[in-house]
Structure formats: C-alpha cells, structure tokens
Amino acid sequence: MAPGTPRVFVSHLSGVPVFDPNGDQVGRVRDLVAMLRVGGRPPRLLGIVVEVVSRRRIFLPMTRVTGIESGQVITTGVVNMRRFEQRPTERLVLGEFLDRRVSLVETGEEVTILDVAIQQLPARRDWEIDKYFVRKGRGGALRRKGETLTVEWSAVSGFSLEEHGQGAESLVATFEKLRPTDVANALHHLSPKRRAEVAAALDDDRLADVLEELPEDDQVEIIGKLKEERAADVLEAMDPDDAADLLSELPEADKERLLTLMRPDDAADVRRLMSYEERTAGGLMTTEPIILRPDATVADALARVRQSDLSPALAAQVYVCRSPDETPTGKYLGTVHFQRLLRDPPFTLVSSLVDSDLVALPPHTPLSVVTSYLAAYNMVSVPVVDESGSLLGAVTVDDVLDHLLPDDWRETDFHGREGVPGDR
Template identity: 80%
Template sequence: MAAGAPRIFVSHLAGVPVFDPNGDQVGRVRDLVVMLRVGRRPPRLLGLVVELSTRRRIFLPMTRVTGIESGQVITTGVLNVRRFEQRPTERLVFGELLDRRVTLVESGEEVTVLDVSVQQLPARRDWEVTRVFVRKGKKGGAFRRAKGETLTVGWLSVTGFSLEEHGQGAESLLATFEQLRPADLANVLHHLSAKRRAEVAAALDDDRLADVLEELPEDDQIEILGKLKEERAADVLEAMDPDDAADLLAELPTADQERLLSLMQPDDAADMRRLMSYEEHTAGGLMTTEPIVLRPDATVADALARVRNPDLSPALAAQVYVCRPPDETPTGKYLGTVHFQRLLREPPYTLVSAVLDDDLQALDPEAQLPVVAGFFATYDMVAAPVVDEAGALLGAVTVDDVLDHMLPEDWRETEFHLNDESDDETGDTSGKGVVPHGS
C-alpha cells in the first residue's frame, strides 16, 4: 500500500452522510459492496449502497467517491438513481461479512468477524479489503456478547468468507445500526436475505422487534413471526401496538391465531379479540386500545406526567381522554378530550374536568375509513376518540393508522419514484440496460 493511504474500518461508515461537491446531502451509507475474487486475492470494494431521502437505495461506485473523511463521504455529484440490485458475485459487508465465523490460517482456530478495513491501492482508484478485526472464542448469544481476545489480521490470514454459513450471528450488524429508527431498521431488514433477516430478528429484544415489525411489509411480518418460537411470538405481539398486532394476527390462519392468543396475557388477548371483531377499515379496526385515560379529578400535572411517557407516539401524546371509572378501555362514560396545548396553558393544579373539549363528536366504531379520514381533515386532528353506543371509550384512532390504510397496500415496499428522466439527468444516456456495478 502507498504510504499514507487511509485504512478505514467499515463500522465507521455505517449511516454517515453522503454529500455532493456543493455540500448538499444526497443520502446516507447503508452498506458496502465487495466482490470476492478467485484464489487468495483480497476482495475489491466496488462501491457503497446509499439510501436517498426518498428511501430508495442506489449504488455509488467508488470511482465516484472523491473523499472519505470526518464522518462523511464526498461524491463527484454524478449519481445513477436506479435502485440497487445485488449481483450474484457481490457481497454486502454489513449484511453478509460481519459476524461470519472464519478460520485463522496459521492456527486453524475459528473466530468471529467484528469489522473489516478497506484501503485504496497506490496510484489507482481501486479499493480493497485489507484487514479483518476478529474475536476468538465462541459466539455470543442473542442477549450477551461473547468474551475473548480480539485481534486485527490481514485478509490472507483468514479463510472461510466464500463458504455458505448457517447460523450466522447478528451482533455486529445490530451494533452497526443500533441508532436507527424502527422504520429505518425495518428497511434494512427488508433488504436482507430471509436467512439473515431471521437471524437479526432472533437477536433483537422483544420491544425492539415489536417496533420494527410494525414498520415492515405484511409478508415480512408473517415470515419473521413464523420463524419465532410460539412463546416468543406471543410476547412480541404483546409488545406491539394493539391495533398493529391485531392486524398481523388477522392475516394468520385461525388455528395459529388461537394458539398465539392462548399464550398471551388474558387482558392483551381480550384486546386483540375485540379489535379483530371489527372490520379492518372501520374506526374500531383502526383504533388502539391504549390511549391516555384520566378520571375527571386528575390534575393538569397528572396529565402532563402521562404525556411525557417516552413510549407514547407523538399522536397518542397529543391529547388525553377524560372518563368515569373504569380507566381501562372500554371505560366508564366518556366525558371529553383535553388537548396537549391546552394542558400547557393551564396551572398544574387545575382539574382536567375543568378544561375539557366536550363539543367534539367522537367516532363510532363502525365508521368507515372515508368518514374517519374526513373527520381528521375537518377538525385538523392527529388522534380521535372512538366511543360506543353506551358512551364508553373504546380506544383512539391516530392519523398514522389512517394513512397506513389509505396508502396502497404495498406502500412500504414501493419507492417514492423520482422523475422517469432522472437517469438522463445523471448522465446515463446509454440505454444499454443493466451493467456490472464495478464497470
């Protein structure tokens, strides 16, 4: 290698922003693409998988990378915005190389890959994988990291990357993406192989997996849930928002539904059954059964304390519902709503019953989706109460659930497509179709 040529460990590139020459951010690095070569030659780094602001993933060749420094990648500004498609000869570093079990050539000992470094070749624009950071000893389980000596060795000092491996771990991959929002981590999982997706799901804790499942397409949800042990699948469903869990359960065969419901806590199972009793595109089918419910003698201070719960979505935290006992849905008589902005304007000791919005009509559980959407548009709401004929609060519909059901069924898998002429705008006018990434 040339003196001073930078050696970069790939873990430092996960999620870093990518900028054009004008300093405008075009996306973030989500993976690296390498090509394994015949014999003992180190893999060639072909380029980066970059996620644009539209969630589309594109391929950025290393020939169009002009700098990697200070937590950022600089490009020439010329991008081909075709969606990235992995070729058979290519490997994704985060998705396929990290956590792999390989063998030290000298000792024959099995080690786990924690990281790899890449380096630019002297007097050329080509990049290669040069070093491998490994840990000796057995792999850690889903909830703990194995202890063992770590060391950095040259690529030629290990073997086993080209072999198909079963039971590949997910620790380093999860550590790489641990700061991602659930929707972004779901996007990562969606682009992994089914085998790798199952391994990552197995390593996530129940709450994190529940959050991610809520953001995945239906087919991925069913696939992942089906690969979990039934007891754990029930635990994950309990950790999900009730409406999302009910939607997922409704897609399973009746026998599977009943087995999972029987393994859940009785109260949670009762909520699931209640939600599943409503037609999907009604207020009852859209609602969550866990809004913020307060009695009329609660104070503004009590309400603000409940609103501060970090586990609440912004939409559910936007208002509280005041009801007679019991406090769990279905509640006693629904009295009205107190909006978050009103809570901020009142003294802490004020009773919530004194600041109610009781003029706003609640939704009927049988109200169809167009009616629900019209309600939100008319009153500029982000959440709305659902009340039955007896006046009991059944739950609340949030605007995100309305959008989920108004968008096309495959919207989570559909790119926000750019203009069809975007390829021409990026300089790709060849019309030759698919070409190798490395060309």
C-alpha cells in the same frame, strides 16, 4: 455522562431484592443483560435477570426499572413471568464479564475484570456500561497482589464487536442506530435467511417496533419463524391494533394458539379489535390512548404525555373518562388537547378543561368518515365510543395514513439506499 448521574457497580446488585411500586417483592437480581455495540459506543444494558419466588428466572427490561438505589431495584410493576432465555447478541454481565481477561488499550497489558460500573443516561431510562474495575497481573497466585484500578469502558479491548463482522451481532448493533422504520426497510431487502437471523437477535420491544413498520408478508414470515412463546412476547410488545392486523393474516389455528400464549389482558384487547371490520374506526383504533379520571390534574396529564414510548399522535391529547380508566372505560367526558394543558396551572383539574363539543365516533364508522373528521377538525386522533358512551379507543392519523396509502408503500425503498450492510 452528565455530572451527578448515579453510577452503580454490578457486584453490589447481585442478590438485591426487586420491588414493585407498592413495595411488594418481585424477586432478586441474579444477573444483568448487556449488548455490545460497534462504532466506539459503550455496551448498552438491556435488562436484569430476576429470580422470582418459584425459582424461575425472568427478564426485566431496563425500561421498566424506575430506580436502583439503597440496595434495591424498583420496577413499574409490569413483569413478564416467562422464563429468561439468553439471545445470541446478549451478554450476561455477572456471568460473562467478571473474571474475564482483557487488555488495556494503551499498554496492551492483560488485566482481569473484577467489577463493572453501569450508569443511566440523562433524562432517559437507558443504561450503559460506564467503567471497569480491573486488576493487573495474571491469575493464580499473582491475582491478589496485582494493582487494581478503575478504567473507562473504552480503555480495555476484548469486548467490542468488529465493524467488518458478518454475523447477526454486528448487523443488529449497526441497526440499533436506526429508527424502526429504517430497520424495517433494511430488513425487507435482506434474504429470508438473513432476515430471520436478525429478527431472532433483536430484543422483543425492538422487534415489535420493527414489525409494525414491515409489509404484511414480511411480518407473517418473521413471526412464523420465531418460537411460539417468543412470538407471543413480541405480539404483546406491539401496539394492540398492529398485533391484531398481524394475527388476522395468520391461519386460524396459529392465531388461536398465539392468542392463548399471550397475557389474558393483552389477548382480550387484540380479540376485541379483531371483532371489528378492518376499514372502520373500531378496526383502526388503538386501545391504549392516554385516559385520565375527572379528578386528575394538569400535572398528572403532562406526566402521562411525557412518557417516551408514546407516539406524537397519542401524546397530543388526553381523554377524560369516569372509572374504570382502561378501555372500555366508564362514560367518556371529553378531550383535553396538549396545548391547553400547557396554558393552565399544574393543579387545575382536567375535568374543567375538557373539549366536549366534538362528537366521538362509533366503532362501525367507515374509514372515509374518519378521514374527513380528522381533516375537517384538524385533529391527529379521534375518540371511539360504544353505544353506552364508554371510550373504546382512539384512531390516530398515522393509522389512517397506513390505510390510505397504496398497499405496497412499505416496500418502497424511500430512503434510496442501494445496499444493506451485512447482506451480500
């Protein structure tokens, strides 16, 4: 870990309040969720179990935690209120780690874990288990008399997954090292039973990323084997255009049931995309490009571009629109390209930098015209506007490629692997 990266002992987090960016309390921390990993890597912290006012316990991913300090947890403000359910690959840090008997690797001596330290990775929102605070000696009367010490996570045995394990946990831990497209390629070559086991063990965000890279038949098969509430959570985590494509492959009754279970805002975006023909700008676009108001600055734009969950194509430019700044927006004013943002001072208003020469496309524009537009102007995305000039979304080059390549291109083992670990 980089020097100066804060370390937090989880016992200090139990019961602390969780706040949104406005200072309103969301709930209180009741536990933390970790995932064990193979290959000598420290356990990864997936998120926090938060008890909200209604006494319901929900899951808050670490990617939505912006700060852990001064006896409080700060979130991005986006919280899924569905009840927390522990997955097979997940471990509750307070509930399952503390008071657990493990062994010191160097001496084989048994110790009891009294506390667990977590630490944030530099320049990221990922957190890992860093150290254990342990007491030597056996339980009972000797427990209070044993020597206590803080050791590295790698200094104890009893938690790590075995490399040769054949369960879904080991396979999921192995897949964690791969890009979503590589995980999708591996999943495609598993048996249906094995594929369902692995999909059930992946967390929502990871499964959403993987589903976006799978052939349609595999997507339908996997989403059909998930519990409906879990399936709705995964669809919410997918890019709206990919979720719309997947839902369009389902029977009408299943589609409506899942849309009803999704958050209203997410469902509205997906329904809007499904109203357009598939091979048109409206059917291809994402409804979540980077949108800024005219009074935003270059510094504001660069902060948005730096978000790690954006694809390179979406991060290549920002779209300047009048309020409201969520699709469908107010009047679309123009685009500011990433290169231009790098050339101007941070305090410059984006409204003074917009490129308004390139016309935006209406949603009914056919795929062939969208492709020609991107090629002619050397663009990686194109804005889509309605008849009133409001921005509806943007079509990115990767979405266009998906529809230009052969239908079965995702089923090709383009990495040339002959086997998949954990499947026989």
